[in-house]
Amino acid sequence: KTFYVLNGPNLNRLGKREPGIYGRETLETVELRLAEVANENEISIVFRQSNHEGDLIDWIHEAEDAAGIVINPGAFTHYSYAIRDAIASVSVQVVEVHISNVHSREPFRHTSVISPVTKGQIVGFGTQGYELALRSFL
Ligand code: DQA
Numbered sequence: 262k263t264f265y266v267l268n269g270p271n272l273n274r275l276g277k278r279e280p281g282i283y284g285r286e287t288l289e290t291v292e293l294r295l296a297e298v299a300n301e302n303e304i305s306i307v308f309r310q311s312n313h314e315g316d317l318i319d320w321i322h323e324a325e326d327a328a329g330i331v332i333n334p335g336a337f338t339h340y341s342y343a344i345r346d347a348i349a350s351v352s353v354q355v356v357e358v359h360i361s362n363v364h365s366r367e368p369f370r371h372t373s374v375i376s377p378v379t380k381g382q383i384v385g386f387g388t389q390g391y392e393l394a395l396r397s398f399l
Pocket of ligand 1: 335
């Protein structure tokens with residue numbers, strides 16, 4: 262089984278970016294941690310990050326035959342109807358992750374245009390959220 266773990270804009274700066282909100286762990290560390298879970302469970306993971314909306318859309322299409330998608334669309338969460346439509350266009354289940362508790366932050370972060378087309382959302386558990394999301398599929 263193959264799972265896609267997709268990260269949107271500015272998540273390449275994890276560890277350096279607003280550490281009070283997002284913590285000190287880098288995306289490379291997240292990837293390594295997920296690789297361990299993948300090993301234990303004999304699954305494979307395609308782990309990607311892009312700052313470009315179209316890349317995320319292409320990868321969602323590419324993942325149509327995957328066993329599941331974990332996605333943190335970054336700020337696209339709040340306004341990208343194109344990413345929402347991409348998710349709606351595939352039958353693979355999608356779990357949305359946010360490192361921070363978006364509901365305790367600025368009002369524009371309280372809305373996710375993605376959530377209505379996902380299986381569920383994991384919010385506010387830091388970078389551990391990626392692992393929780395992946396395990397939800399196992
Ligand atoms: C985020 C929350 C978004 O509001 C923000 O734009 C991000 C990261 C999170 O993981 O907490 O880039 O998705």
